[in-house]
Amino acid sequence: MTCKNCNSSLFQQKIGRCKSCMWQLTLLSLISWPLWWYFYADAPKQINSIALLFFCTAFTGLLSLHLLVLGYRTLIDWFNSKR
Template sequence: MACDACFSDVFKQKIGRCKTCMWQLTVLSIICWPLWFYLFSDTPKTVNSIALLFFCIAFSGLLALHLLVLSWRKLTGRE
């Protein structure tokens, strides 16, 4: 997820600094998890259910990585 605020292509430099990406991942996680529970929790072995579940895990995982690196940078003073 690229944004206009981050001009660098290096993933390592962007992670934990891109507020726009973090907000996008938060909104996507808030939308996708209830959608999966409402539509596919009763049939977890269908292709659509598994695909949406992978998207949910990817959004939440990347958001968790952003927040982890952001907190690490704040604690160590490497902003």
């Protein structure tokens, strides 16, 4: 996802820094997982269920990657400030 707050188009430079993208992914994850559970948990082999499950996993996976890199960068900055 791109946003107006990120000046760079490189994925490696934006991951873990773009707060608006992280909020969007959080909202999408919070909406998509309950939808899948309510509508498709009883029929996981339907094509609609598989598609929604794929998107739920993608949103949550990308959010997890953002949070992991954010924690890593915060920890590195904290260690560098202690020196």
